[in-house]
Every structure is written in structure tokens, then in C-alpha cells.
Amino acid sequence: MSGGRKKDFDIEVALQSAMHVFWEKGYIGASLANLTERMGINKPSLYSTFGNKEALFIQATKRYCENKSESLAKLLTAEDLSLKQRLRNYMMAVLSVQCESEQGKGCYVVQCQSEVASGEIPEKASMLLTQAGEAVKDLLTATLTNDQEAKTLGLSDDAEKNALCLSATLRGTATLARCGYSMSDLESVIEHSLKGIGFDDCEKERT
Known part of the structure; x- marks a missing residue:
């Protein structure tokens, strides 16, 4: 027998809705009224299901990283494509997400991370944003360090x-x-950023 009362709303849908509010307004700008209205729940349901605003933000941020970042990362290991094409596909896919109009434009992490310096974001949420902000650089560093073509090209x-x-x-x-x-x-x-790290020069030397 399962304990507790069954939720009368879809937790996954509510969490996705919260993520969109934080994306549009940032952590500081997202009020409880904004969140509960978009999530379709009342404040007691928010607190009993997700905890406080910080806990909800942490869950929403982790969900964003799981849904967006992990799926995009697979583009960097696609088979039968050059390193340049894989990097281009990855960066263009990220750009596509940034330019989507049905949710907050830009990058969820960048939008929220811009508020960290204010000191108004709680410590755990701030730490998570810092880690998420470094994740893209770490992923690209690992790719350029370990990829055999990157080694061949000197990148x-x-x-x-x-x-x-x-x-x-x-x-x-x-x-x-x-x-x-x-x-x-x-x-x-x-395209210019890929040229900037030397792809055209590397490819000319190889041909």
C-alpha cells in the first residue's frame, strides 16, 4: 500500500512549467505567484511536493540539465562525422534551443547565473548554477582532449x-x-568561432 495522498496534478508537467518560469524570469524574478499560476497548483501543494522555492529551483535546474544537456552531448560523439561537423552540429543545436520562441529565449543556466553575483540566490542553488555553467566548457574540453582527430589536428x-x-x-x-x-x-x-580555434588552418595543413 502506498503512503500519502495521491497528487491531483502531474508532477513532471508542473516541474517543467516551473523551469520555464525560471528561464523567463530568473530565480530572483520568479515569484511564488508566478510559479503556482504556471504550474497550476496552490502554495501548499508546491511546498508539500517540491519544498521551498530554492528546492524547486534546484529540481528544475537538474531537470533542464538532464533533458537538454545530455541529449545535446551525444552530438559530439556521432559516428562517421568529422570533428568540425560534430562541434558545429552541437553548437547549432544549442543555438536552436536558445532561439526557441515557445519558452524563455537564451540559455536557462546563463539567464539564472547572471543573478549569482547579486548574492540573493541561496548557496546550494548558486553552487548548482556554477557547476552547470562549467559543464559545457568541461564537455568541450574533454572532447578536444580525447578525440583522436583533435589530436591529429593539434587542437x-x-x-x-x-x-x-x-x-x-x-x-x-x-x-x-x-x-x-x-x-x-x-x-x-x-562558424567564426570554429575558425577562431584554427579549424581552417588545421584542415589546410592536412590537405
Whole structure:
């Protein structure tokens, strides 16, 4: 026999709705009224199911990372594609998410992380945002360090610096997407960042 009263709402849908509120308004800007209205629940249900606002934010952020980041990361290990094509596909897919119009534009993590310096975000939530913010750079660093083609092209020699360049580009496109720039406006930024870490020079040397 299961304990407790059965929820009269879909927890997954409610959590997804909360994530969209935080994406649009940030942690500080998202009020309990905003959250409960979008989630379709009352405050007692929010507290009994998710805990306080910080606990809800942590769960929503983890869900974002699971749903978005992990699926996008698979593009970096796709078979039968060059390293440049895999990196381009990954970055363009991230850009596509940033430019989606049916939810908050930009990057969820970048949007919320911009509030960390204010000191108004609780410590656990702030730590999670810092970790999530480093995840893209760490993923790209690992790819450029371990990928055999990256080693052949010499891109692994400065893997961390190259990864920082690409991850900084994605932070920039997130901000621009939030300011209203479209995907077609920003695609060239991705292309130039790939040239910036030396892909064209490497490919010319190899041919």
C-alpha cells in the first residue's frame, strides 16, 4: 500500500512549467505567484511536493540539465562525422534551443547565473548554477582532449583554451538570443568561432 495522498496534478508537467518560469524570469524574478499560476497548483501543494522555492529551483535546474544537456552531448560523439561537423552540429543545436520562441529565449543556466553575483540566490542553488555553467566548457574540453582527430589536428594541445572560446561563444549567443536575435542572425557567430580555434588552418595543413 502506498503512503500519502495521491497528487491531483502531474508532477513532471508542473516541474517543467516551473523551469520555464525560471528561464523567463530568473530565480530572483520568479515569484511564488508566478510559479503556482504556471504550474497550476496552490502554495501548499508546491511546498508539500517540491519544498521551498530554492528546492524547486534546484529540481528544475537538474531537470533542464538532464533533458537538454545530455541529449545535446551525444552530438559530439556521432559516428562517421568529422570533428568540425560534430562541434558545429552541437553548437547549432544549442543555438536552436536558445532561439526557441515557445519558452524563455537564451540559455536557462546563463539567464539564472547572471543573478549569482547579486548574492540573493541561496548557496546550494548558486553552487548548482556554477557547476552547470562549467559543464559545457568541461564537455568541450574533454572532447578536444580525447578525440583522436583533435589530436591529429593539434587542437588537443590547447584543448582547455579552445573549449573556453567555444563555450564563451555559446554564452554570447544566449545573451543575443534573449535580446531578440534570430538563429539565422547568429549562425555565422558559430562558424567564426570554429575558425577562431584554427579549424581552417588545421584542415589546410592536412590537405
